[in-house]
Amino acid sequence: MTSSVLDLAPVVPVVVLEDAGDAVPLARALVAGGLPAIEVTLRTAAALDAIKAIAAEVPDAVVGAGTVISARNVSETVAAGARFLVSPGWTDALLDAMKESAVPFLPGVSTTSEVVALLERGVTEMKFFPAEAAGGTAYLKALSAPLPQARFCPTGGISLASAPSYLALANVGCVGGSWMVPGDAVAARDWSRVERLAAGAAALRG
DSSP: OOGGGGSSEEEEEEEESGGGGGHHHHHHHHHHHTTTEEEETTTTTTTTHHHHHHHHOTOOOOEESSSSOHHHHHHHHHHHSSOOOOOOSOHHHHHHHHHHHSSOEEEEEEEEEHHHHHHHHTTTTTEEHHHHHHHHHHHHHHHHOTTTTTTTEESSSSOTTTTHHTTTTBBBBEEEEEETHHHHHHHHTTTHHHHHHHHHHHHHOO
């Protein structure tokens, strides 16, 4: 794995799974489309089993855990096989747990003060969330001059249409999004559609 989650692919799919049985075929479709980094969010009871299944059965996938908000989330997801962690926000306790996990992590920020606080703690790679609601590309562009050492994965409200404008920014390594895993496609188990959408996302560049 590359040293940075931000450099694995231009887009990190943000996945919500109700049925862990869908995890492996979904992950295979995303990898086939060119998106190896997959963030499985801890928003459902199936999430941990989904992470375990992808880690065990899809070797080309780099599965991560999203919506990580506690030290327990950190320990459980890493034990399940998560290879990176993403949080919507951070506290000192959560940051300490993520640092101790020995896997890459992206703590969430939405304000300049949060970015500065993370830089003070030696963290330079972050999730910018909720991207569109928190100021979008204009906000991130404004951060780049005073805080050039910070790099971001913006997530939240980003679409196929808006992703290129984010990826064009010098301080953005990748974006997170869910448009390549639409709920109706997952419910229908239309993995070929997911693969097509993933291929379109993988082709994006700034």
